[in-house]
Amino acid sequence: MLKRKLFRTLWVYKAQFISMVIMIGIGVGIFFGFNIEWYSLKVDTDEIYEATGFADFRVINEGGFTKADLEKVLAIDGVTDATRFLSVNTTVQNDPDIVALTVSENMNISGVLVTKGEAYDPESPDGIWLSDSFAAANDIEVGDEMTFVYKSITLGGRVKGLVKSSEYLICLPDETQVMPDFHSYGYAYVSPALIGNALDKLLPGLGTAGFYPQLHIKSELEKKDLVKKLEEVFGKTYMVLSKDETVSWSEAQGEVNEGKTMGSVLPVLFLAIAILTMVTTMHRITASEKTQIGTLKALGYRDAKILRHYTSYALFIGLAGTLLGIGIGYLLGWYIMNPNGAMGTYIDMPSWKLYVPWFCWLVLAVMNLFLTAIGFLSVKKMLQGTAADALRPYSPKRMKHMRIEETKAFKALGFGIKWNLRDCLRHKARTAMTLFGIVGCTLLIVGSMGMLDTMNAFMDAFYDKAINYKTRVYLDAESITNAEAAELAELYKADWCAQRSIQIEDRGFVLEIYSVTRDKVRFPDQDMEFFTLSDDGAYVCGRIARDFNLKVGDMLSFEPFDSDEKYTVPVAGIVSSMSESVVMTKAYADKVGIPYTVSTLFTDETEIAQNQHILNSQSKQSILDSFDTFMELMNVMIVLLVIAAVVLGIVVLYNLGVMSYTERYREMATLKVVGFKNSKIARLLIGQNLWLTVIGIIIGIPAGVGVLKYLLVALASEYELKLVLGPATYLTAILLTFAVSFIVGLMVARKNKHIDMVAALKTEE
Amino acid sequence: MGIVEFQNVSRVYKNGDHEQWALNHVNLSLEEGKFVVILGPSGAGKSTLLNLLGGLDNPTEGTITVDGRDISTLNSNEMADYRAAKVGFVFQSYNLIPTLTVIENVALVKEIATDPLSSHDMLEAVGLLDHKHNFPSELSGGEQQRVSIARALTKNPKILLCDEPTGALDSETGVTVLKLLLSMAREMKKTIIVVTHNQNIAKMADVVVRVKNGRIQSCEEQANPLSVEEVDW
Numbered sequence: 001m002l003k004r005k006l007f008r009t010l011w012v013y014k015a016q017f018i019s020m021v022i023m024i025g026i027g028v029g030i031f032f033g034f035n036i037e038w039y040s041l042k043v044d045t046d047e048i049y050e051a052t053g054f055a056d057f058r059v060i061n062e063g064g065f066t067k068a069d070l071e072k073v074l075a076i077d078g079v080t081d082a083t084r085f086l087s088v089n090t091t092v093q094n095d096p097d098i099v100a101l102t103v104s105e106n107m108n109i110s111g112v113l114v115t116k117g118e119a120y121d122p123e124s125p126d127g128i129w130l131s132d133s134f135a136a137a138n139d140i141e142v143g144d145e146m147t148f149v150y151k152s153i154t155l156g157g158r159v160k161g162l163v164k165s166s167e168y169l170i171c172l173p174d175e176t177q178v179m180p181d182f183h184s185y186g187y188a189y190v191s192p193a194l195i196g197n198a199l200d201k202l203l204p205g206l207g208t209a210g211f212y213p214q215l216h217i218k219s220e221l222e223k224k225d226l227v228k229k230l231e232e233v234f235g236k237t238y239m240v241l242s243k244d245e246t247v248s249w250s251e252a253q254g255e256v257n258e259g260k261t262m263g264s265v266l267p268v269l270f271l272a273i274a275i276l277t278m279v280t281t282m283h284r285i286t287a288s289e290k291t292q293i294g295t296l297k298a299l300g301y302r303d304a305k306i307l308r309h310y311t312s313y314a315l316f317i318g319l320a321g322t323l324l325g326i327g328i329g330y331l332l333g334w335y336i337m338n339p340n341g342a343m344g345t346y347i348d349m350p351s352w353k354l355y356v357p358w359f360c361w362l363v364l365a366v367m368n369l370f371l372t373a374i375g376f377l378s379v380k381k382m383l384q385g386t387a388a389d390a391l392r393p394y395s396p397k398r399m400k401h402m403r404i405e406e407t408k409a410f411k412a413l414g415f416g417i418k419w420n421l422r423d424c425l426r427h428k429a430r431t432a433m434t435l436f437g438i439v440g441c442t443l444l445i446v447g448s449m450g451m452l453d454t455m456n457a458f459m460d461a462f463y464d465k466a467i468n469y470k471t472r473v474y475l476d477a478e479s480i481t482n483a484e485a486a487e488l489a490e491l492y493k494a495d496w497c498a499q500r501s502i503q504i505e506d507r508g509f510v511l512e513i514y515s516v517t518r519d520k521v522r523f524p525d526q527d528m529e530f531f532t533l534s535d536d537g538a539y540v541c542g543r544i545a546r547d548f549n550l551k552v553g554d555m556l557s558f559e560p561f562d563s564d565e566k567y568t569v570p571v572a573g574i575v576s577s578m579s580e581s582v583v584m585t586k587a588y589a590d591k592v593g594i595p596y597t598v599s600t601l602f603t604d605e606t607e608i609a610q611n612q613h614i615l616n617s618q619s620k621q622s623i624l625d626s627f628d629t630f631m632e633l634m635n636v637m638i639v640l641l642v643i644a645a646v647v648l649g650i651v652v653l654y655n656l657g658v659m660s661y662t663e664r665y666r667e668m669a670t671l672k673v674v675g676f677k678n679s680k681i682a683r684l685l686i687g688q689n690l691w692l693t694v695i696g697i698i699i700g701i702p703a704g705v706g707v708l709k710y711l712l713v714a715l716a717s718e719y720e721l722k723l724v725l726g727p728a729t730y731l732t733a734i735l736l737t738f739a740v741s742f743i744v745g746l747m748v749a750r751k752n753k754h755i756d757m758v759a760a761l762k763t764e765e
Numbered sequence: 766m767g768i769v770e771f772q773n774v775s776r777v778y779k780n781g782d783h784e785q786w787a788l789n790h791v792n793l794s795l796e797e798g799k800f801v802v803i804l805g806p807s808g809a810g811k812s813t814l815l816n817l818l819g820g821l822d823n824p825t826e827g828t829i830t831v832d833g834r835d836i837s838t839l840n841s842n843e844m845a846d847y848r849a850a851k852v853g854f855v856f857q858s859y860n861l862i863p864t865l866t867v868i869e870n871v872a873l874v875k876e877i878a879t880d881p882l883s884s885h886d887m888l889e890a891v892g893l894l895d896h897k898h899n900f901p902s903e904l905s906g907g908e909q910q911r912v913s914i915a916r917a918l919t920k921n922p923k924i925l926l927c928d929e930p931t932g933a934l935d936s937e938t939g940v941t942v943l944k945l946l947l948s949m950a951r952e953m954k955k956t957i958i959v960v961t962h963n964q965n966i967a968k969m970a971d972v973v974v975r976v977k978n979g980r981i982q983s984c985e986e987q988a989n990p991l992s993v994e995e996v997d998w
Binding site: 029398399401405415418419422423427657666668669670671672673674675676677678679753757760 | 777778811812816819821822842845846847848849850854860861862863864865869871873876878897900901902903920965
């Protein structure tokens with residue numbers, strides 16, 4: 001019989017129960033979704049790292065490594081495996097597309113996973129194993145012929161298989177690009193034989209010896225230990241990059257960490273609101289059921305049975321919310337983690353299975369226990385004392401006088417304001433929960449829209465304003481002289497940049513030496529204000545400044561790779577930069593005596609003539625186009641978060657509004673009887689909501705800014721973002737929160753029309 | 766014509782196919798300034814009569830005229846205006862707003878009444894000026910009912926409607942409250958309509974209306990009503 005009562009009572013309190021289930025569902029959904037996202041990403045990327053033998057270290061020597069060098073490395077204690085490796089950007093013949101032509105002598109390291117076609121054959125004289133994503137974007141099939149051009153070398157072959165590789169997990173041509181664009185950039189693996197034949201044509205014997213400027217190593221050693229051992233073996237310092245310093249590892253880990261942050265910050269807010277709302281809701285429901293609880297007790301039901309019955313409401317709500325949440329979580333996880341979803345356009349991997357981290361189940365179990373305990377304690381409170389005590393209706397706290405009532409200002413207030421003010425103070429938990437819901441709503445809107453503002457400002461500064469050229473021309477730094485580069489710069493009215501790999505302490509970075517006389521490249525400071533580089537020292541990016549604790553005026557020491565020189569220069573300023581780099585002017589580099597070769601030109605010319613020293617060129621538009629997908633994804637996420645904020649606001653406010661309405665039903669019936677019109681009572685109810693909204697917004701805006709700041713710190717290793725919040729964000733947050741509050745107030749107030757004055761006034765207080 | 770006129774008034778509650786006639790073709794005329802007691806057992810229809818008169822409910826058929834105005838077809842807002850202007854209520858369970866103090870509860874009706882009296886004076890008249898800053902929960906039942914009377918009279922209504930006003934009080938407090946209610950209403954020349962099943966109260970009335978099974982059984986004027994003190998409580 002009690003089971004029937006259970007379902008009928010659930011129906012009576014349907015508004016509260018449904019809103020609780022939705023609240024828990026959203027909280028669990030976001031918690032589950034983001035945790036599924038990062039954990040699946042971790043498991044799926046680990047799978048491809050493992051399957052294709054992602055290297056732990058990369059040793060770079062522009063002059064190339066010999067077989068003897070490889071043997072030496074393999075003999076190092078702690079090195080489990082190694083390979084010689086080549087990756088060189090080539091252009092596809094008769095096409096502007098760029099393909100990184102790749103050879104790994106030992107395909108157990110930095111190898112491929114064939115998704116279609118023949119298995120990789122290291123002896124194949126004409127086999128090309130092309131990136132399947134590049135093939136799909138450019139309509140290339142297995143069996144098609146392709147020709148790649150690098151300087152004067154032409155390599156032709158037939159596509160024998162389509163592949164994925166963890167080396168190109170995030171397939172970006174350079175660090176200025178944020179998102180992969182497989183239409184214009186991809187990779188292909190070829191056999192040592194194919195590249196050897198081409199090299200032999202260039203210089204007989206070169207192909208047989210092989211030209212491999214990289215050694216990829218599998219080793220459990222710490223970077224500093226490996227560097228030391230390599231120095232002992234080779235007698236000189238080579239640039240060594242650990243996997244943390246490669247895009248395909250660090251960016252994927254960045255995404256994992258981002259997911260972890262999102263999976264911990266946002267759900268805490270939703271779950272905390274859900275749990276607190278549960279406390280208030282269960283208390284109110286058991287309070288209004290008190291006489292029924294007393295009746296059951298008086299009839300002879302044991303406390304344990306009554307407790308079980310009422311506790312099952314909380315359990316029921318918890319389980320229903322959890323199931324809904326798991327569904328939402330999988331949907332959210334799938335939305336982000338599918339080959340055509342947000343992550344699919346960024347990370348190129350074969351498996352997109354979803355996994356749930358074990359602790360999520362634990363958290364859900366604990367949460368459900370907690371929710372059930374809330375129900376249990378609420379009923380226990382109502383069952384205290386004898387059956388006669390339990391039969392007495394629940395009486396709310398007696399009103400107490402407040403100090404503020406002595407003030408003239410309070411006395412001058414209208415009755416409605418006094419009524420609402422005292423009601424808020426009498427029902428502090430309900431009021432606090434309402435406030436919490438409003439703060440949550442504002443916070444989410446400010447946070448999500450602020451993130452969009454910040455990213456837009458970032459994009460605007462780095463790509464619209466800092467890039468003041470139309471074309472970027474890559475020069476062949478190995479063959480060109482600075483005088484020849486200067487001629488080309490003059491021809492194309494270009495500014496130029498030279499790059500050198502440097503080491504600060506044991507970490508590798510890029511030194512960029514600029515000659516900017518035509519305003520083609522601009523440099524933003526940490527406040528995103530553009531400034532002119534001075535000739536008084538080096539500029540470090542925000543991340544280097546933070547990691548090495550550098551301030552303007554401090555001395556910075558660095559060593560270029562492939563040389564024994566060491567330079568110590570003053571820090572002239574801190575720049576915001578996409579890449580982790582040290583920047584200086586040509587004049588300062590000359591003053592200090594750092595050798596360099598010009599490698600990039602920045603020009604407004606769009607027609608770049610063939611030249612033996614020009615490798616390829618890239619238009620500003622193609623760089624900007626690659627962000628479109630990124631910004632589209634960002635926009636979708638923001639819209640989803642704003643929807644979540646509005647749903648949160650509506651659900652919390654409606655639940656508490658209905659609760660408040662039920663508690664004040666008798667008071668409102670009295671007002672109605674004495675002659676108050678529905679509209680006037682509605683104004684009173686909405687008034688209370690609106691004041692709480694004002695307070696909620698006042699707290700919610702700085703709280704949203706705070707959460708955003710926290711997120712920016714969490715993302716600081718990936719982007720140098722400066723917090724930007726536009727007036728539209730503030731205005732939207734304020735208006736949307738007010739709208740939610742007003743609409744919910746109106747929805748609750750509409751119930752006034754149905755107040756049964758006669759029945760309400762007959763009831764006992 | 767009386768201040769209250771019921772012409773062929775019925776109130777039918779429908780529950781599925783079942784019809785319950787709470788009032789069945791009632792005709793009633795009450796004069797201004799009288800103390801009217803409506804007597805009857807539980808379920809007789811006396812509260813329905815009071816609810817219709819108080820503008821809390823609409824009749825299913827018939828016409829109700831109060832102070833010359835037909836109130837049987839008013840919409841929700843017009844009913845609210847009617848309640849605000851013409852009638853004051855005193856309930857068995859007081860129905861004070863727990864979050865407003867005594868003086869605020871009384872002054873509350875000034876927000877809507879067309880011609881209100883001083884809440885301060887009314888509170889003084891019911892002898893609760895010293896408690897004006899107390900909350901209802903800090904008062905006894907009798908005191909709360911006195912606040913309720915002060916609130917009803919502050920509106921300065923034509924008619925005072927009382928539903929078992931002493932029902933929740935012990936007999937001694939009940940007598941005190943009743944005495945106060947009658948003396949104030951008479952002094953202010955109000956028409957008082959009290960619904961009760963207490964025969965003793967009927968002895969004090971100018972007019973006694975007996976209701977049974979939704980019909981008026983009798984409507985008698987009493988030539989010599991007793992005073993509160995004369996009634997054997």
